[in-house]
Amino acid sequence: MDDGQMIEITEAKREHVGRWICTAENDAGARELEISLDVWVPPTVRVNSEAPIKALGETVTLFCETTGNPLPSLSWNKGGQPIISSVEGGTRLDIPHMDKSDVGDYTCQAQNEAGSAEASIHVDVLVPPIIMRDNVDMSPRLPTGQTLTLLCDAGGKPQPQIKWYVNDTEIMDSTEGIALGNGRKYIQYMLLHIMPHKYLLIYDILEAPVISNGGTQQVIEGELARIECLAEGHPTPVVSWLRNGIRVETGVQGVRYIAEGKILTIIEARSSDSGIYVCAATNEAGTAQQAYTLEVLVSPKIVTTSPTESSVPMSSPFSLKCGVRGYPEPKISWALNGKPLVSGKDGNTIGILSDYNFFVDFSQIYYLCAPIVSKDGIRAVNSSEGEPATLSCDIEGDEPQIKWYKNGVLLLPSTNIEFSEDNSVVNIISTRLSDEGEYSCIAMNPAGNATLNTQLYVGGMALTVLICIYVYIYKYIYVIYTYTELIEYLLTEDYFYSVYVQIDQLLYYMIIFA
DSSP: OTTTTOOOOSSOOGGGOEEEEEEEEETTEEEEEEEEEOOOEEEEEEEEOSOSEEETTOOEEEEEEEEEESOOEEEEEETTEEEOOOSGGGTEEEEOSOOGGGOEEEEEEEEETTEEEEEEEEEEEEEEEEEOOTTOOSSOEEETTOOOOOOOOEEEESOOEEEEEETTEEOOTTOOOOOOOSSOEEEEEEEOSSOOEEEEEEOEEEEEEEEOOOEEEEEETTSOEEEEOOEEEESOOEEEEEETTEEEOTTTSOTTEEEETTEEEESSOOGGGOEEEEEEEEETTEEEEEEEEEEEEEEEEEEEEOOSSOOOOTTOOEEEEEEEEEESOOOOOOEETTEEOOTTOTTOOEEEOTTSEEEEOOSOOOOOOOOEESSOSEEEEEEETTSOEEEEOOEEOSSOEEEEEETTEEOOOOSSEEEOTTSOEEEESSOOGGGOEEEEEEEEETTEEEEEEEEEEEESSOOSOOOOOOOOOBTTBOOOOOHHHHHHHHTTOSSOOOOOOOOSOOSOOOOOOO
């Protein structure tokens, strides 16, 4: 323009920046004019970060890259709120210890004389799964057969994936309704790519008590009675015992009752302990009751009888009473002379009444005589050491059974002691001093018994004849006894003086004593 004296740049660009030279030449010479041209360029901005999304607590670094002429000044803001400039002239912004409040859009602004520009980047923070446990029952209890809904109120960023496990086994969509198992343990498990989170939820299924046994138990009177209540449930039920609506407790009804959980023990059971006992099992899911019948078996006892001896006129009816006690009700039987009596038997008019009485109406009856001792008192038998001795049981009676005792101890056969076939005679083959003592024979039959006592004396010297001479003074009268009379007197008198004399042959011996 103007013959080259002016140059016009219609659209200045960065490449126009530099030294511009104007050269003027003529014949006289040449001149140059150097002009420096600077082109102002509006800023351009680009914001970037290696990882604009970080987990809680970590640090995010943002970079602001800018161009422009002159060099733009940089500033940062978040949501329109200025941020204090960071190092390196604002080209770098550090966000340490990230938390939820740091989430948002961060903007880098560049400004120079030619204009301004800005660029933004979104910064986010990853939040591990969090399960809200406020107002959550961590140990729910559920009776069997009912439905329980478990809520997993979980949060996190990004939204966590929720999985359910029961006893370490994942529950799938195809899993059928969960039945009662052994563990009763459920786990909620939230899986996130940065950190898994889980918590243990104890899910307790309550089972109402169930008692699996019952019925009747029997125990013999005087023995230990033990009733066990097989109660099951979850949680373990508390067991209590009732009788006639009154709680049975250890020591309350007496020291004989011991109530320890599922077992009720009765020491030395009595007939009064018979009855119905109720086991009550209770837990949070409900209550169950079961009745147990205790029967105390009482051995038969004869409590009332007729006199042991009765006299009735010939051909007259009579009755005998036998009152018994026992549980279960004893079966009564009667015997006559060892032979059972049958009520209503042909040819007899014998009856057994329902109240345990007995009546007879016939003219012929066999009488069994009780054994009797023909002579009262203690009989004496003398023997010498080494000589045999014979003891006889002189008791009359019908078919008695005989037993011998020495000094109250049952006498049994031995190498030196022999019994007759019916036990009525005892033979001591060779007497010893230790054989001396009181021998008792007891004869028994259904009608009664009798006892005969015999005192055996064993002398230390062998005598052919032993004569006991007794002197009895009565009103100064001389009494002379024959040998036979002396022996008789020996067995009856209270005051005596014994003299032992050995002779070979003697029919009568007289002693005169004044």
